[in-house]
Amino acid sequence: MIDISAAYAKYLAETSDAPRPQARAAAEVPSELGAFIEEGDGALAGARAALDHLRDNTADQRGVDGEQIVFPLEDVQLHAPVTDRARIFCALANFAAHMQSAAENTQDPEREATIQRLVAGGPKYFLKDSRAVSAHGEQVRYPARTERLDYEAEIAAVVGRRGRDIAADDFEPYIWGYTLFNDWSVRDNVSFGPDFAYSKNFDTSATVGPWIVVDEGLEPQDIPVECRINGEVRQSGNTSSMIHTFAALGEYLSRDTTLWPGDLIASGTPKGTAVDSTKEQADGSHPDALFIKPGDVVEVSSSAIGVIRNEVVKPDN
Structure with a gap:
C-alpha cells in the first residue's frame, strides 16, 4: 500500500x-x-x-x-473507496434468473406479478445512502428490525467524468473504474412501493471495496462476481447477464441529471441470494436457513477485482 x-x-x-x-x-x-x-x-x-x-x-x-x-x-485499515459526495445508484431487477427464481418461490400471485413487471421495460433503480457504507474488513451491523438479512453480490462502476444526457454508445469513457459491492437487504415485509428504500438503507448496508480497479482493460459486460457465506459459494455470476448494461444504466440515469465523478452505478445481483433461493410457505413465512445471522462471514469476490469480507454482528455491538 x-x-x-x-x-x-x-x-x-x-x-x-x-x-x-x-x-x-x-x-x-x-x-x-x-x-x-x-x-x-x-x-x-x-x-x-x-x-x-x-x-x-x-x-x-x-x-x-x-x-x-x-x-x-x-x-493498513482500508476505508470504503467512496467519495464524500457520491451517490450510489443501484440497479433493480437487473438479472433475469434472480428475479425469475424469486417469482417462482413466492406464494403471492400479486407479488409474482409485481416481480414480473419489474423485469419488464426499461431500467429501474434505487439509491443507497453513501453515509451508510462499510469497508472490507469492517463489521456489518445486523439490523434490529429484521429477522431476514440478505446479501447481494454486485459489481459497481465508478463514474470518472461529469456528464448529463449521455448516450449509451458514448458512456464507457465516463467509467473510471470498477469495485465490488454488497447490497445488504432487509427482506421482512418488503414493499415495492414508496418505502422500498427503507429495506435497503441502514448503517453499514452498502459494503464497497476493497479498492477501485482502474485502466486494467476490463470489459464492463464480462466481469465475474461471487458470494460466499462462511466459505460456501451462494452466488456465481457475471455482468454479461445484466438485463440493462452499465451503458444503458448510464444513459437512463443521466437523463436531465448530471452524473458526477465518484458516483457509483451498481449492477444488480445474480441468482443465489437467500430470498430467491428460499421457498415461501403457504402462510407467507420463509425458512431462515439461508438468511444471514450474526457471526456469519460474507465474502463478495471477483477474480478481476479482489475480495470484500465482512463479519455480521449483533445490533447491540
Missing part, C-alpha cells in the same frame, strides 16, 4: 527542479479520492510515473522528509 501523493512528491523532488514538490503533488496527484478522480488522466499518469520511479529509479522507498510511504497491506 503506497501513499501515492507522497510518492509523486518524491518523484518530482528527484527528477525535476520543482521548488515545492509536496505542494505540487497535492494539486496534481491529490490524496483525497474525489479530487484524484476529478483530476482525470493527469492524476493517473502522475501516479504511474511515481510508482515506476519508486520501483526502479530511487535509492529508497521513503518520502521527501524521510517518512514512511510504503506499508504492508496487512498493516
